Amino acid sequence: MVVARPEAVGWDDVTAMIRYMHISRPTLETALRITRQGYAFEGGRNLDIPITVAFGTKDRMLRPRGYRYPDQLPSRTRPLSLPGCGHVPMWDNPALVARTILEGTDIRAESRESI
Numbered sequence: 437m438v439v440a441r442p443e444a445v446g447w448d449d450v451t452a453m454i455r456y457m458h459i460s461r462p463t464l465e466t467a468l469r470i471t472r473q474g475y476a477f478e479g480g481r482n483l484d485i486p487i488t489v490a491f492g493t494k495d496r497m498l499r500p501r502g503y504r505y506p507d508q509l510p511s512r513t514r515p516l517s518l519p520g521c522g523h524v525p526m527w528d529n530p531a532l533v534a535r536t537i538l539e540g541t542d543i544r545a546e547s548r549e550s551i
Contacts, residue, residue, distance in 0.1 A: 437496050437497060437522075437523065438453070438497070438522055438523045438524040438527075439522040439523070439524055439527040439528055440492065440494035440520055440521055440522035440528045441522075441527075441528055444527070444528075445527055449527075476508065477508050477509075478508055479508065480508045480509045480510050481507070481508060481509070481510065481511065482510075483510040484510070484512070485510060485512065486510075486512045486513075486514065486540065487509060487510050487512065487513040487514065487540075488513075488514045488516060488536065488537075488539075488540035489509070489513060489514070489515050489516070490515075490516040490517070490518050490525070490536055491515075491516075491517060491518065492517075492518045492520075492521030492522050492523060492525045492528065493517050493518065493519050493520060493521065494520060494521060494522045494528070495521070495522055495523045496522065496523065497523040498523065514540070516536060518532055518533070518536065519532075521533075
């Protein structure tokens with residue numbers, strides 16, 4: 437469920453994913469409990485920083501544009517789709533994920549925008 441092309445993931449990596457999901461279970465349960473209780477991200481509109489929110493187009497765990505409180509995100513939020521990627525896009529297209537992160541953190545681009 438976490439990758440768009442599971443056949444491309446090696447057996448050792450599948451085994452590691454399952455082991456780490458088990459280890460992270462308490463954290464996941466806490467996150468799900470908080471989500472069910474209706475807590476919302478608030479106050480983001482006041483942040484003056486660039487944010488990138490990216491969803492894989494083949495994500496089976498979250499809906500595209502699945503953030504529930506878009507009106508609370510900073511005004512400089514850049515929503516993106518990662519074509520052909522699942523919930524863990526690093527497995528499906530590591531180059532695209534790296535490029536997305538680098539573009540979103542490019543301080544030089546930020547400086548050019550302010551000129």
